[in-house]
Amino acid sequence: MTCPFLNEAQVKYCQTSSVRKLIPIAAVGRAADKCSSADHLTCPVFRAHPVQGAEETAGDAATCGACPFLGESLMQYCAAAPVVKMVPYSESLLARCGSDRFRYCELYLSMAHPRIVAEEVDGIPVPEWLRYSTNHMWLDVGEDGYCHAGIDGFLSRALGRAERISYVWQQGQHRATAVVTVNGVDHELVFPNPFLMTSCNLYLRADPSRLTAEPYTSGWLFEGKPAPETSANLLQGAAARHWMEQEQRRINEFLQQQPGPNGPLAADGGLFAPGLAQYLDQEQMRAMFHTFFSPYADPNPAAQGANS
Numbered sequence: 321m322t323c324p325f326l327n328e329a330q331v332k333y334c335q336t337s338s339v340r341k342l343i344p345i346a347a348v349g350r351a352a353d354k355c356s357s358a359d360h361l362t363c364p365v366f367r368a369h370p371v372q373g374a375e376e377t378a379g380d381a382a383t384c385g386a387c388p389f390l391g392e393s394l395m396q397y398c399a400a401a402p403v404v405k406m407v408p409y410s411e412s413l414l415a416r417c418g419s420d421r422f423r424y425c426e427l428y429l430s431m432a433h434p435r436i437v438a439e440e441v442d443g444i445p446v447p448e449w450l451r452y453s454t455n456h457m458w459l460d461v462g463e464d465g466y467c468h469a470g471i472d473g474f475l476s477r478a479l480g481r482a483e484r485i486s487y488v489w490q491q492g493q494h495r496a497t498a499v500v501t502v503n504g505v506d507h508e509l510v511f512p513n514p515f516l517m518t519s520c521n522l523y524l525r526a527d528p529s530r531l532t533a534e535p536y537t538s539g540w541l542f543e544g545k546p547a548p549e550t551s552a553n554l555l556q557g558a559a560a561r562h563w564m565e566q567e568q569r570r571i572n573e574f575l576q577q578q579p580g581p582n583g584p585l586a587a588d589g590g591l592f593a594p595g596l597a598q599y600l601d602q603e604q605m606r607a608m609f610h611t612f613f614s615p616y617a618d619p620n621p622a623a624q625g626a627n628s
């Protein structure tokens with residue numbers, strides 16, 4: 321797939337100029353017409369760069385064509401960018417734009433506002449094209465060999481509003497890990513299987529709220545190149561939906577067991593209250609993270625059954 325904002329343009333430029341000014345052929349005006357016609361013979365820059373045969377053709381302006389210094393090239397550019405920057409086709413700078421990865425581009429997301437139409441399990445969206453780890457992280461492996469990872473709707477609901485995000489590593493072969501601060505307490509978000517990290521979503525450091533407000537789009541956390549083991553033990557499709565049902569039951573039981581006035585948190589067979597960090601004390605939050613969101617979380621029999 322290619323980003324809908326990726327455009328191409330045939331451009332002209334003067335090869336003698338030290339600063340290459342590109343002129344889209346569709347926008348060529350009078351100044352550029354001069355370069356494409358016999359009028360180039362009057363150009364002081366052309367005259368300052370004598371070329372073989374120019375003297376002969378100078379005497380026959382009617383039959384003379386375009387300036388020999390006039391170059392043409394096919395370029396790409398992002399139509400969503402505030403300043404248009406032309407990039408030759410030969411450069412890989414826009415590789416993200418011509419592949420699946422554009423779906424996680426900040427410019428694309430902010431301009432297109434793509435809507436995720438995902439199946440829900442008791443109010444929690446569970447996009448079917450993603451794979452899920454049992455500590456509530458998702459993985460999206462694209463056809464171009466890159467992957468993205470983030471937190472799922474269940475974890476984002478439990479967290480509520482994120483106050484700060486930092487990354488343990490931004491590149492390299494790791495279990496990708498971020499630290500999110502909620503209600504003044506740090507929690508680790510760890511993708512349980514290693515992959516070669518190529519970048520992180522640094523925009524989240526400026527606006528951490530998107531981690532939980534848009535967990536499947538602009539709230540993504542890590543980008544990288546997956547290995548075969550990166551997808552090990554992940555759930556997808558019917559297995560993921562079944563597991564999510566079990567997780568909702570499990571967290572309601574967990575919340576009902578908590579001491580203190582936590583009654584409203586645990587819906588009776590329904591969806592737990594959003595932003596649990598506001599209601600649980602630090603010890604309870606740590607227990608909840610250990611039970612549901614740590615890569616070393618207690619094994620979930622439902623997920624194990626679905627995997628086997």
Ligand code: SF4
Pocket residue numbers: 323324325326327397398399400401414416417421422425426427428
């Ligand atoms: S920079 Fe982003 S929005 Fe622009 S063409 Fe590339 S992927 Fe699309």
